[in-house]
Amino acid sequence: MMEQIRKAITIHDVAAAAGVSVSTVSRVLNDKDDVAAETYERVQQVIAELGYASSLAARGMRSRRTNVIGLIMPDVAAPYSVAVLQGINRAIAQSDYDLIVYTNGDVRKNASAAQESYFVSLLNGSITDGVIVVTPVATNFSTAAPIVAIDPNNESPDCPAIISTNRDGALQAMNYLIGLGHRRIGFINGRSELVSASRRLRGYRDGLAAAGIPFNENLIEIGDYTTETARICTHRLLQLDDPPTAIFAA
Known part of the structure; x- marks a missing residue:
């Protein structure tokens, strides 16, 4: 017997289960104040029951914000990376932001500037509101979104940077x-x-x-x-x- 593949819950499923339109669900997701309290509660209950989660890209397109910070680092297992990750996580925990982490290699290897730039473009495209890059080798990044470098491997980064002494x-x-x-x-x-x-x-x-x-x-x-x-x-x-x-x- 073949195992049944579960279909991802969509906004259309939420609307159908709640007996409202897709636009109403969208307005609830964006906390619009023109939705009746009873309808708002019903939609929220259906969202919880179905386990629906709006995609980061869709969230970003709707509100121009995702409340997610991207973190690009060479190796999450390295002691230095662990210390940096712990510090960032403490700051994130005190805010209403979430954190998404990408690794771009290993501390024993030369990181790729092209790969770093690709990850920054990917995350800053629609997934995150800004990116932190740890020990980047790239000298510049083609993005209009906020970006901060930690200990960049060049003398004059073209973005705000935190440099260890x-x-x-x-x-x-x-x-x-x-x-x-x-x-x-x-x-x-x-x-x-x-x-x-x-x-x-x-x-x-x-x-x-x-x-x-x-x-x-x-x-x-x-x-x-x-x-x-x-x-x-x-x-x-x-x-x-x-x-x-x-x-x-x-």
Whole structure:
């Protein structure tokens, strides 16, 4: 016996079950005040009973707003991405907006600017009211909708951006280790093509220079912001004939 395929509930189904016109259901969905209270309650009850949900695209076409924010990030499992997602989710929870998340790759791979631009166009077309892009490599986005970048991988993004204090944070970490008496400090950086990685390396080198400690390339390992690679880099540093007494994993 073949399993019966359930048909998606449409606005026409709601109208038929409630005994009203499609336009009346639409007015209820848009909270128009010209619908009789009894009719409004009946339509809402039918919507709940049938489990009807208006599509984001249809909602956007009706009201020009969807009350949805799009989030595009490279890897939801990466510690950095998890922290960003938690912060955004806390802010969303205090508003009347919903969140939709797209992933565009893996922290160990080069993200595609074309793919990022495609996702932004897709989400900002009719699904969301605005988009947040985490660590984008694209330098510009063809969209009139609001967009914010978090830690963009270019020096001058063409949209509002939230940029971490990568160099200053690395310098503070170095000052802490040097203050503990360490002079031979290993450094595990991120992928060399990333702006965040180059800024953290700058902070590492500035910390050494300020303390009068010579820079030693043998103490530098290039990672990819993953725990697995950091473990391998740490092992290599500790296997040196003169291993570091401390390691800064950026």
